[in-house]
Amino acid sequence: MSYMALNSRYDKMIYNRCGNSGLKLPAISLGLWHNFGDNDSFENSRLLVQKAFDLGITHFDLANNYGPPEGSAEENLGRILKMDLAPYRDEMVISTKAGYYMWPGPYGDWGSKKYLTASLDKSLHRMGLDYVDVFYHHRPDPNTPLEETMNTLDLMVRQGKALYIGLSNYKAEDTQMAVSILKKLGTPFVISQVSYSLLNRWIEEKLQQVLVDEGIGTIAFIPLAQGLLTNKYLKGIPVDSRAAGTSKFLSSKDITEEKLKKIYTLNEIAKERGQSLAQMGLAWVLREGKVTSALIGASKVSQLEENVAALDNLEFTIEELKKIEEALI
Numbered sequence: 001m002s003y004m005a006l007n008s009r010y011d012k013m014i015y016n017r018c019g020n021s022g023l024k025l026p027a028i029s030l031g032l033w034h035n036f037g038d039n040d041s042f043e044n045s046r047l048l049v050q051k052a053f054d055l056g057i058t059h060f061d062l063a064n065n066y067g068p069p070e071g072s073a074e075e076n077l078g079r080i081l082k083m084d085l086a087p088y089r090d091e092m093v094i095s096t097k098a099g100y101y102m103w104p105g106p107y108g109d110w111g112s113k114k115y116l117t118a119s120l121d122k123s124l125h126r127m128g129l130d131y132v133d134v135f136y137h138h139r140p141d142p143n144t145p146l147e148e149t150m151n152t153l154d155l156m157v158r159q160g161k162a163l164y165i166g167l168s169n170y171k172a173e174d175t176q177m178a179v180s181i182l183k184k185l186g187t188p189f190v191i192s193q194v195s196y197s198l199l200n201r202w203i204e205e206k207l208q209q210v211l212v213d214e215g216i217g218t219i220a221f222i223p224l225a226q227g228l229l230t231n232k233y234l235k236g237i238p239v240d241s242r243a244a245g246t247s248k249f250l251s252s253k254d255i256t257e258e259k260l261k262k263i264y265t266l267n268e269i270a271k272e273r274g275q276s277l278a279q280m281g282l283a284w285v286l287r288e289g290k291v292t293s294a295l296i297g298a299s300k301v302s303q304l305e306e307n308v309a310a311l312d313n314l315e316f317t318i319e320e321l322k323k324i325e326e327a328l329i
Contacts, residue, residue: 014026019216025293039069049077063098064097095136097138121161134164137153139170153187153189175216211290
């Protein structure tokens, strides 16, 4: 059966302007880091993308090496676009990145002009697209001049392969230098993708202010701390959870008694707000308008529905914020 998007898809989603640019992003975006590779069920991946779009999630975030295997998430999104969403391409924001290992040899990693140019061409081919809306450099390269990397991002825009430019995993000092270079080039640098959650607040020290001052949007990845800020670990470590598996991003050693105590307290505050812990975690990331979008992952449609419902209550009282701060001490 052919897919037709719901007419009501824009009724409830919130769209935030990305820094000082004309681009708007949904307050909740869908990342294809996990659950969209060849090792996953394609039909489930397809259903997730369809449901996300029906919920008003217009932004789908990828990278060249998402899978596994590397590249398969882009390939699978390309299949879904061709089968279902091609008529809606102009209603979608599709982003991808390059900067981590992708192929062997000296030209398949980091931030050289050769790597970034080849990577974006391959990404466009895998997805069957003429352009992406946002192309990110995925991490700073200590061995390539920043001017070379930024000039390459500028070239991608001038060639029509990307509409906007983003940086990911850049700290405050590197971001400030990149801003200076890109301003001189006239490149539309509109967004910074960073890890940020109740349990990971490093951007508040310096980077967040740089982004606000420069009019650059922020999209927060792992806003639920790899699932720690959900109900998944409130009663121990489930056997089918990421922490119980072989994931290098979250292991049972990461779930300490101290961290669990914080999570239990946060969960009680969420209950008082009439939200799940995940919903409060997303609402907190989006508080004060400094974060443009929270980038979620999902393996089930129910997770998408729960996370989008966080937008029903984004306001925090002074007392609630105080309780949260005390819980995190």
